[in-house]
Amino acid sequence: MPQADDELDLRDYLDVLIRRKWLICSVMFGFFVTVFIVTLAMTPIYKATGRLEFNMQPPKVTKFEDMVVPQTQTREFMNTQSKLLTSDSLAWRVIETLDLVNNPDFNTNLEGMGFLAAISGALGAMSGQPGAASEAGGVAAEVQQRLLKVFRENLEVKAERDTTILNLAFSSPNPALARDVVNTLIRSFISWQMDMKVGAAGLANEQLQKQVELARMRLEKSEAELNSFAQKAGIVSLDSRMNxxxxxxxxxxxxxxxxxxxxxxxxxxxxxxxxxxxxxxxxxxxxxxxxxxxxxxxxxxxxxxxxxxxxxxxxxxxxxxxxxxxxxxxxxxxxxxxxxxxxxxxxxxxxxxxxxxxxxxxxxxxxxxxxxxxxxxxxxxxxxxxxxxxxxxxxxxxxxxxxxxVGADISNIQVVDHSLLPVKPDTPKIRRNLLLAIGIGLMLGISAAFLLEFLDNTVKSMDEISDRFGIPILGVIPEAEEQFRDRLDHLVTTEPRAGFSEAIRTARVSIQLSTAAEGGTKKLLVTSTTEGEGKSTIAANMGQAFAAAGDKVLIIDADLRRPWLHKVFPSSGPRTGGLSELLIGTTTLEEVVRKTGQENLYFMPAGLLPPNPAELLASKRMRQYLDELGTTYDRIIIDGPPSVGFADVLVLGSLVNGVILVTTLGRTHRQALRLFRRSLANINARLLGTIVNRLDVQNRIGGYYTKYYKYYYHSYSYGVGQAELPSESAAGQTEEKRAS
The missing domain is CATH 1.10.287 (Helix Hairpins)
Known part of the structure; x- marks a missing residue:
């Protein structure tokens, strides 16, 4: 038996690319032109870099501890230093040191800001009101916040992995400005750290002096109280050597x-x-x-x-x-x-x-x-x-x-590299942007092509089932004519000359011929990947077709979740149970098997719905009864539940001689078909093939089956005359009602 092909069919994908090549080229060209124009319109930005090394334990001139205790964890320590380097107070120090407020390369709104400040100052002087002065202060604060935001956006602080080195980078259209900002930031940070230590030491010294004085007073008071009590109590010493x-x-x-x-x-x-x-x-x-x-x-x-x-x-x-x-x-x-x-x-x-x-x-x-x-x-x-x-x-x-x-500490910050004047702009990188534009544009175009092609994940052709998934085609069932839709369950016997009935008999012959060399297949399982694909209708008509050919046939409704065949073959006598009662031992085999209205055709209903269908079907009794029935009947056709989501089909597949899958073009999903094929292969179950149901002869792609049905059934008016085939499927509509 051929295995399901899980590999990509490159010819199909190449066909998609060739057919949609203009879409791919248009998307790629449009994206390339857009990136090219945007890149040329960008202002060159220069990036200056510098490096600092941090020692977690700074060198000590004395053996005394600092007021500011360094962190002992490297990651937390480096994160703290990064946050300090990007703080607003340090940034404003650099801005004031380099007078970036009046630098047009940094403060792009310099002219508008000067004009606004001049108007605010003039209004304040003319009115002499404090409100005008506060308004001017608000404008200055707003400008300060904007400049700090610009500084943060252009500053980059990044730690090197597994080291205590920080890389500083500043971007600016002016390369000299970028270099000066990095070097000034380094000097200001080191100075700021030293000032912070000196300030902390001075504040601590002042507080400690007060604590020393209070401690001295408490000591003198406690000594006086001790001496006074010793004199009154006559105690010289409590030491045993002196007392x-x-x-x-x-x-x-x-x-x-x-x-x-x-x-x-x-x-x-x-x-x-x-x-x-x-x-x-x-x-x-x-x-x-x-x-x-x-x-x-x-x-x-x-x-x-x-x-x-x-x-x-x-x-x-x-x-x-x-x-x-x-x-x-x-x-x-x-x-x-x-x-x-x-x-x-x-x-x-x-x-x-x-x-x-x-x-x-x-x-x-x-x-x-x-x-x-x-x-x-x-x-x-x-x-x-x-x-x-x-x-x-x-x-x-x-x-x-x-x-x-105080004044004796050595800084724990060492300058590894001062910033040099950048020569080449850091952005835009024209070559990289254009190469990325070509690559991304090509990917977008291919994605658009495949999105349109593969948005629908259902099987589109019978060749896809046989070639891609390695599943033989046992037969093709066309859509039933309008006048037969209410009689589909017994159509192969009531209307033997209808196209639907002829297709059932053709599928029956395919099954017989495919297993003739092995002496025929007695036990068959009919299933589908999902509900509503017509498996129960196919199973009922296939059993009637085998019975009409002279075989003694037993149809078993093994769908213990949503059985349906008991409505196709209703019982005229009292209820005697079904498959579920037989498996739990409450009835006998003779009681659950009953005759139908057709000669050589017998039926076993599903019975009551059990809470554990898979466990019942996997029991020893199920295998024993099937072996016993195999000696009595020529064909045993089992109508199983859908395969997706249930283990029942896998259990039944291991008990029968062959599995027949009912599929529908435009309805059966590729993934469901692939999973079904793999599941049967895992349990070594024999997949005879698939019966393609509900073929729309009018709307499906051309091919042998389409031409065959149009020619044979329409030109010769075989059985049903020249009635136009309906646009909707009738086979399986009862299961669709049940699923809804």
Whole structure:
């Protein structure tokens, strides 16, 4: 299948240019002559340029800060400098310096202004009234505003990209004047910046002197209040190193902490000795006397046990050893009791020592709290003195800095290029203007030609459909005769010899022959790009034509948005639903397919309008039912909705064997046709071709189809006689009514 041609047809465009060459040449020549005359009539204007470089942080002679803080952002800084260079105050400085008020090259109304000023002055002198003087002042102000406006219009300030350099340019008919204005503007701007810094420093110094005096007075007053309160409260200093109360409290707290720790240690030792005994304590184990007694006790016990092996306890020597053992045991117990008593005495002494220090700490704390009550106000006054002292010192330092920086700053503006005398005029540029005139005139002429040619974006010929968009022509349906317009839906059966009916049968044969090699196409989708192109009428008559040829045909109204075929094939029995009910499963296939009045022709209505037509058509049930119907019918013709704006056609196009597009010359838009072609190509749907409907044989351009219909139907009076073809289309008029 040929693809749609999206490229430009250069031959058609060249044909447009050749046919409208005189229009193009006339527009171009008229524009060229106009630009040439205007260019020669223009006064030569000279432009003088200069360049300034700005440092965002100016060089410092001193380390002190300026009163005027420079901006830190380059873009904002350069925009600020540009606005300052174009300010009215700086412009008036230059005007007064160069006396541009009396320069005829700058003040073009100099003669009229002098005459008006002279009359105003004379009237004021003669009348002696203040109103005349104010009127003269108003005239002067008006002249000043006009001169400032002229200055701004001729001045150009532009920043160079990614630099801190500004380009200054001034335009004037007098080249010397343009140069002098730029150089004077540079000097005046630098001087103005320095004056602004000096003025700001002087004003700041004056204000700071007043602030210094006020700060000094507040400092003296706060110091006097602090001394007076200290004398009354008896406070020498709140520093712990100099204040006796704080020092004593600190020493007592330190000693109390040490004693408390000792008491805890001795208490733990006492508790251990009392609970577990002193025998296993290190102080007892390490005692030399107890060690000797225990060694002696062990020796005596050993001798006593050895003796009992031979003798009885009543033996004299055994009694003597037993007495010595008891004596040593008593001495050990006595020594341990003495150590236990010593541990207890140490613990009790530590407790008394801690209680004594704690009482002293309570007394010292009470004295410190009493001192703190008096010191609160003292600290408030002391902080006020420190604050006033800092403010006073800061102001004094700033005053000294300002005095040191006045006159010592170096300007942050450097002159890169002074203005030179311009030799060649900047405007008008004759060569450029004439070349632009030729180019613009040619573009205007070509635009006018194509505007007239392509103002209407609809398809104009059948060759355009086949050649430009690659869509085969399956058939051409002429406009129906006047007497057949009310019967178009069944015209192929009721009036088989009419031109409309013959064209339908011709299109049917084209469809059969185009798919004969593939065994024929069973499922066909009939659609159009927009409403009102006659797709439903074509689908109905095409189904009747196939049925008349002996095929078993089923027509499905798949336009679930604005169905129409149910009016063409009305039901005589009770309503049994349609395609939408079938797809949602509320009815069966046998219930929705019904016979028509023609043999071999069956019809399935659209049914109720669903809220989601595209989802229903894309369901699995739709494909399953179409496959099932394909085994029963020879042809299935589906009347789908228009393609533009709906996805229904794309869904149906993927389910059928071929798509037939109904187009109308002068009504089908090229863009809609292109989008339709691309959409089908994207889903690999097969486009059999197009049926051109509503061909106006009388008014359309000449060609094979026009000659054919005029000759065949008019000369031979085939079917309808010599009746003149109507000027309006009848095929599709029912859809036009529906669209309206």
């Amino acid at each position: 006796l109360v704080y020092k004593q409290l600190e020493e007592i707290n330190t000693a109390l902490a040490v004693v408390h720790a000792q008491r805890l240690s001795k208490e733990a030792l006492h508790n251990q000795a009392r609970e577990a005994g002193v025998s296993a304590m290190p102080v007892v184990i390490n005692n030399e006397l107890i060690q000797q007694l225990r060694e002696q006790h062990v020796l005596l016990v050993s001798q006593y046990e050895d003796l009992l092996v031979v003798f009885k306890p009543d033996y004299p020597e055994a009694k003597r050893l037993k007495a010595k053992i008891d004596d040593v045991s008593a001495r050990i117990a006595g020594e341990e009791n003495r150590i236990l008593q010593g541990i207890r005495n140490d613990y009790l002494a530590a407790m008394k020592n801690e209680e004594g220090l704690r009482k002293q700490a309570e007394v010292a704390t009470s004295q410190a709290l009493e001192l703190n009550d008096r010191a609160t106000q003292f600290k408030i006054l002391e902080r006020e003195v420190e604050t006033n002292k800092e403010i006073h010192q800061s102001l004094l330092q700033r005053v000294k800095e300002i005095d040191a920086t």
